Amino acid sequence: MVNLNELTLNLIAAIVILVVGLIIGRFLSNLTKKVLQELELDRILKEQVRVKVPLTQLITNLIKYIVYFIAILAALNQLGLKSFILNAILTIVIIILVVLMILSLKDFVPNLVAGLFLYQKRNINPGDMIQVNNIEGEVLHVTLFETKIKTKSNEIVYVPNSVLTKSIVIKKKKSK
Numbered sequence: 001m002v003n004l005n006e007l008t009l010n011l012i013a014a015i016v017i018l019v020v021g022l023i024i025g026r027f028l029s030n031l032t033k034k035v036l037q038e039l040e041l042d043r044i045l046k047e048q049v050r051v052k053v054p055l056t057q058l059i060t061n062l063i064k065y066i067v068y069f070i071a072i073l074a075a076l077n078q079l080g081l082k083s084f085i086l087n088a089i090l091t092i093v094i095i096i097l098v099v100l101m102i103l104s105l106k107d108f109v110p111n112l113v114a115g116l117f118l119y120q121k122r123n124i125n126p127g128d129m130i131q132v133n134n135i136e137g138e139v140l141h142v143t144l145f146e147t148k149i150k151t152k153s154n155e156i157v158y159v160p161n162s163v164l165t166k167s168i169v170i171k172k173k174k175s176k
Contacts, residue, residue, distance in 0.1 A: 010078055010079055010080065011079065013078050014075035014076070014078040014079050015075070017071055017074045017078055018071055018072065018075045020071070021067060021068060021070065021071020021072070021074065021075070022068065022071065024067055024071075025063070025064045025065070025066075025067035025068045025071065026064065028063050028064065028067055029060045029061070029063055029067075030060075032059060032063050033056060033057075033060040036056040036059060036060070037056060041055055041056055042054060042055060042056050069093065072089075073089070073090075076089075107162075110162040111144075111146065111160050111161045111162045112144055112145060113162075114160075114162040114164065114165040114166075115142075115143065115144035115145055115146075115161040116144065117161075117165055118142060118147075118161055118164065118165070119142075119144070123171075124139055124142060124147065124164065124169065124171070125139065125142070126139050126140060126141055126142065127139065128171055129171070129172040129173065130149070130169055130170065130171050130172065131169070131170040132159060132163065132164060132167050132168070132169045132170075133163070133167055135149060135151065135157050135159060136151065136152065136172075137150050137151035137152060137155075137157065138150050140156070142161075143161075144161070145161060146158045146159060146160050146161060147159045147161060147164060
């Protein structure tokens with residue numbers, strides 16, 4: 001039989017491990033955020049690659065949650081819940097991460113591929129007058145993910161590049 005004092009000590013140690021893990025996770029997250037902001041990673045991506053992905057936030061959250069996960073695993077290990085439960089938790093977390101990644105990339109990848117296709121063909125350029133679906137206007141800017149169009153009523157419309165490659169695009173003569 002497991003001694004009650006030993007169980008209490010293991011429970012206290014598990015709680016301490018969790019608290020220390022939360023502190024370390026937050027500290028490493030804040031440190032990473034400061035370093036990446038100092039390097040101006042998001043600004044460089046936005047200006048040089050024209051990608052508006054908050055990579056700093058993504059990386060800092062990833063680091064924080066990895067440390068949290070490791071702390072939870074260490075705490076469960078301290079309680080003696082080693083193999084089956086840890087493997088089940090790890091499997092569930094991996095499945096959830098894979099599903100979330102697939103869902104988050106379902107629009108990203110097609111628009112990226114379409115953007116690369118548009119850059120390669122160079123058939124839609126800033127200044128062109130186009131009509132796609134019910135949108136007609138002047139192309140202001142083409143990025144890897146979307147095309148910015150100014151309509152005749154001076155509205156700005158962002159069309160995903162995958163729509164441009166899947167739809168019929170009518171290129172009109174430029175108005176003088």
